[in-house]
Amino acid sequence: MLTLHHLECSQSFRILWLLEALGAPYELKKYDRDPESNLAPDEYKALSPLGTAPVVTDGDLVLAESNAIIDFVLDSYPESDLRPGAGHKDRARHLFWFHAAQGSLMSIQSVGMVLTLLETRTPWPVSSMLRTVFGQVRKVFVKPRLSALFELMESDLAKKPFFGGDNLTAADITLVYPMYAARDRGAFDTEYPNISAWFNRIESLPSFIAARVKDDRERINFRF
Structure with a gap:
């Protein structure tokens, strides 16, 4: 039987939600982060060479990477x-957002996170020029690209209720992690009513509610 090794506040919530949406049989093993480093514990890292979440095992199989x-x-x-097939009217839309979650949204957010750390934690005064450079790169590279993605999301969600089309698909499931990370940073506080409606929509789904219960956290809180 498939076992989901579920690290708290991580991308493995995607797989927990996926399995609940499918009604699939699985075992759930939970792991807490190291309280000092905030990283996965050694027991979890031993499952995969990268030590990243999520990880599933099935017999001798050990598989990492969310979309894989x-x-x-x-x-x-x-x-x-959850995966519209070839010829389905929502196939292209599903494929775009399924891959944009990792290829565009998460990669841009990662760059932004690194630049913010460099800008805010590089010691003064020697690094004042570097701080300015990091801030400018965030301003001219990260923010415009995130804004463009969010505007496209808002536009697409005006046409259909889910990123995958008329129904929930794996595109919505893989987007859940970076979308909550963005929301926690205030990205959707003042605009994007269609994106806000999407959050409300997925949170009302029985599969999402069941995953939240098994996740056993008081609120969605992902570490990016």
Whole structure:
């Protein structure tokens, strides 16, 4: 049986939600982060060379990387609506957002996070010029690209209720991690009513609610 090794406040919530949405049989093993380093414990790191979440095991199989796991699991559910097949009216939309989650949104957020750390934690006064450079790169590179993505999301969600189209798909599931990370940083506080409606929509789904219960956290709080 598939075992999900679930690290708190991490991308592995995606797989927990996926399995609940499918009604799939699985075992859940939870791990807390190291209280000092905020990283995965050694027991978790031993599962995968990168020590990253999520990780699933199934017999001798050990598989990491969110979208790889999603595809692997969905291979056993070929009739599932979570992955629109070739020729489906929502196929292209689903594929775009499924891959944009990792290829665009998370990568830009990662760059922004690193630049913010460099800008705010590089010692003064020697680094004053570097701080200015880091801030400028965030201003001219990160913020415009995130804004463009959010505007496209807002536009697409005006046409259909989910990123994957008329129904929940794996595109919505893989976007959940970077979208909550963005929301926690205030990205959607004043604009984007369609994005806000998407959050409300997914949070009302029985599969999402079940995943939250099994996650056993008081609130969605992802570490980016």
